Amino acid sequence: MLKYYLLVFLIAEVISLILTPLIKRLSLKMGWMDKPNWRKLNKKPMPLLGGVAIYLGFLVSVLLFIHKAPFVSDIHRLLGALGSSLIIVLTGIVDDIKGLSALRKLFYQVTAAVIVTLFGFTIIKVSSPFGGYFHLPEIVDIALTVFWIVGFINAINLLDGLDGLSSGVVAIISGSLFFTAIKTNNPIAAILSIAICGSCLGFLPYNFYPAKIFMGDSGSMFLGFILAIISIEGAYKGATFSAVLVPVIAMAIPFMDTGLAIIRRTLSGKGIMKADKEHIHHRLLFREGSQTKAVLTLYWLTLSFGLIAIALSGMKGIWAFSAILVTILLTLRWLKNSKLLDFERAKT
Numbered sequence: 001m002l003k004y005y006l007l008v009f010l011i012a013e014v015i016s017l018i019l020t021p022l023i024k025r026l027s028l029k030m031g032w033m034d035k036p037n038w039r040k041l042n043k044k045p046m047p048l049l050g051g052v053a054i055y056l057g058f059l060v061s062v063l064l065f066i067h068k069a070p071f072v073s074d075i076h077r078l079l080g081a082l083g084s085s086l087i088i089v090l091t092g093i094v095d096d097i098k099g100l101s102a103l104r105k106l107f108y109q110v111t112a113a114v115i116v117t118l119f120g121f122t123i124i125k126v127s128s129p130f131g132g133y134f135h136l137p138e139i140v141d142i143a144l145t146v147f148w149i150v151g152f153i154n155a156i157n158l159l160d161g162l163d164g165l166s167s168g169v170v171a172i173i174s175g176s177l178f179f180t181a182i183k184t185n186n187p188i189a190a191i192l193s194i195a196i197c198g199s200c201l202g203f204l205p206y207n208f209y210p211a212k213i214f215m216g217d218s219g220s221m222f223l224g225f226i227l228a229i230i231s232i233e234g235a236y237k238g239a240t241f242s243a244v245l246v247p248v249i250a251m252a253i254p255f256m257d258t259g260l261a262i263i264r265r266t267l268s269g270k271g272i273m274k275a276d277k278e279h280i281h282h283r284l285l286f287r288e289g290s291q292t293k294a295v296l297t298l299y300w301l302t303l304s305f306g307l308i309a310i311a312l313s314g315m316k317g318i319w320a321f322s323a324i325l326v327t328i329l330l331t332l333r334w335l336k337n338s339k340l341l342d343f344e345r346a347k348t
Contacts, residue, residue, distance in 0.1 A: 019057065048097075258281065
């Protein structure tokens with residue numbers, strides 16, 4: 001069965017690799033450009049809509065092998081996820097070309113999240129760290145799932161600040177989630193993960209510093225949406241406490257960045273929607289003095305968290321609880337040593 005996953009990966013990568021320069025030419029011709037401003041690092045307009053190449057590589061590769069995969073009975077759920085993702089991609093395309101308000105983007109994000117819950121992607125059960133689980137009331141289940149998906153979407157969206165950062169980080173995260181899915185016998189999560197990994201790696205050569213094209217919101221929102229679906233599928237299939245936390249640990253960098261941004265912006269009194277240049281990647285860029293060094297540092301950190309997530313998958317009871325506690329303590333120590341918990345600048 002691994003040969004099917006390998007083919008999905010290769011087809012996604014090749015399609016993304018071929019389509020990206022074509023979309024770049026189209027964006028240049030149509031004037032779909034990301035224009036420089038005070039919070040962006042690009043000094044000249046950059047072609048957008050690279051996310052469309054990522055999406056098409058992902059979509060075609062999954063559809064080509066969906067009938068060969070060992071989850072025929074779950075095809076309707078998989079098709080529901082693919083259909084819902086189209087809403088996110090179209091929203092991102094419109095935002096990249098014309099611009100959408102934050103409230104309107106949030107509306108479409110919530111709409112896609114609600115629709116995908118109707119196809120069975122919900123956090124129905126919550127696991128105990130000492131074994132067993134309990135089912136959530138339906139209304140709480142839907143609300144928590146929607147919040148979870150929207151959170152993932154915006155975590156990746158906020159991370160997309162340096163050349164090659166989001167595409168590389170998501171490739172590492174999805175690769176980690178693929179191995180956890182294989183380890184826990186979760187074919188839907190496996191095929192979605194490996195397709196995303198291939199698409200991102202196909203796009204990365206054009207996006208790594210110095211970037212030739214940006215993925216735009218069409219890419220970052222789509223990637224966040226699919227990662228959310230993968231994490232929900234893992235939690236749905238898993239009956240252990242670590243099943244829910246494995247994707248969160250794999251996505252530690254974008255989640256920490258989002259959490260720190262909320263705290264920082266709240267302390268500043270300017271509102272959490274107010275953009276700034278104090279994200280983790282901005283701080284690392286200032287410290288390293290190079291986009292490449294900052295991005296490679298975040299790649300390494302993401303890989304480290306990914307390996308921890310793989311090791312945690314399948315752990316139960318006190319061992320899972322202890323491993324997660326140690327991971328949290330070490331992460332907090334790194335944040336403190338890196339001065340990322342220093343919010344004094346946010347108050348000024």
